[in-house]
Amino acid sequence: MSLKTYLIFLCLLFNLSLHAQRKREYLGWSLVWSDEFNVEGKPNPDNWKFEKGFVRNHELQWYQPDNAYCKKGKLIIEGRRESRPNPNYEPNSQDWKKNRKDIEYTAxxxxxxxxxxxxYGRFEMRARIDTRAGLWPAFWTLGVEGEWPxxxxxxxxxxxxxxxxxxIAWGSETRFKGVWQDLKKPIETFEDRRWGKKFHxxxxxxxxxxxxxxxDDELLNxxxxxxxxxxxGTNINPFMQPHYILLNLAIGxxxxxxxxxxxxxxxxxIDYVRVYQR
Known part of the structure; x- marks a missing residue:
């Protein structure tokens, strides 16, 4: 057997093994929606809308569509340091979104x-996150009805x-204050010293x-x-309604x-986002 034939054989074995593994993992689930980001250029407008401007948590970035693009089968959300005037600037405003004179970062x-x-369902994302200081990537959902939380x-x-x-967060007795079931895991506790450089x-x-x-199949919460x-007092459970997905890179x-x-x-x-249901 030539070296070329041997390498082709190994690739076929690997692909068959991977297919079998995925088939076992998703047994009983049906794929109902996905974005594989295989079309170069802007994200598919049939799947995604954009938030714009300063949005939440006193974050430093100005959200704009220009910082998201698909390349080589992945969605790239790019954080940039760039300075320009805040178009909504009002010097005497008490609103943090308006009293910033300049935009310093975009995403x-x-x-x-x-x-x-x-x-309900299995929501899944394969991605590589930037773990350097000041960066705040997220993959999350919100319910379609009601104000946060x-x-x-x-x-x-x-x-x-x-x-x-x-x-996971839901509503407390106080408006705009959540009840949190939270988990924080320092990435230094992962055995892989290069964890932050890899896709998960x-x-x-x-x-x-x-x-x-x-x-990576490790239960966190x-x-x-x-x-x-x-x-x-409403007796509403916000996790018994449909949710939509958000992907974002915040800064500060x-x-x-x-x-x-x-x-x-x-x-x-982001390599892909998929939703399965039983």
Whole structure:
């Protein structure tokens, strides 16, 4: 057998093994939606909308569509350090979105809101995140009905300040204050010293009884839906309604840390996002 034939044989064996592994992993699940990001250029407008401007958490980045693009089978969300005037600037405003004279950073936030939403299922993303200071990538969901947090928030993946997070939040007795079932795992606790340089698979398994959040098949967080009823007297459970997906790269803000010593651009690279249901 020639070396070329041998290498082809090895590739076939690997592909067959990979196919069999995926078939076992997803036994009992049907793929109902996905974006594989295989078309070069802008993200598919049938799947994604963009948030724009300064949005939440006193973050430093100005969200704009220009920082998201598909290249070589991946969605790239790029954080950039760039300075320009804030078009909404009002010098005497008490609104943090308006009293900033300048934009110092830009990035993108994509969401399926108004396009796609799902009640229960397996939500999965394969991605590589930038773990340097000041960066705050996320893969999360929000309920389609109600104001935050009474609509329910599920953080399948967040990262900031050296910690990987997997969180679930619902409404407390106080408006705009959440009840959190949260998990923070320092990435230094992973045995792989190069963990932050590699692609990983984040997953949520969500049904009428519980939510489970994973990274690379390691269970990070779990909550029973019997515990997640909003505490405002309405008896509404925000995780018994459809949710939509968000993908974003935030910079700084309330939790993201200080990006001043980080070299830009920064990249959040997403291989695919998939939703399965039983």
């Amino acid at each position: 993108s936030s994509l969401k399926t809101q108004g396009l796609h939403s799902w009640k 009474r609509n329910g928030e599920i953080d399948i993946m967040e990262f900031y300040r050296g910690m990987l997070l997997a969180n 698979v984040w997953r949520m398994d969500w049904d009428e009884k519980a939510i489970r959040l994973y990274v 779990f909550v029973e839906l019997a515990q997640t009823v909003n505490r405002d 803000g309330d939790n993201g840390g200080d990006p001043s010593a980080t070299k830009f651009p920064a990249k959040y690279e």
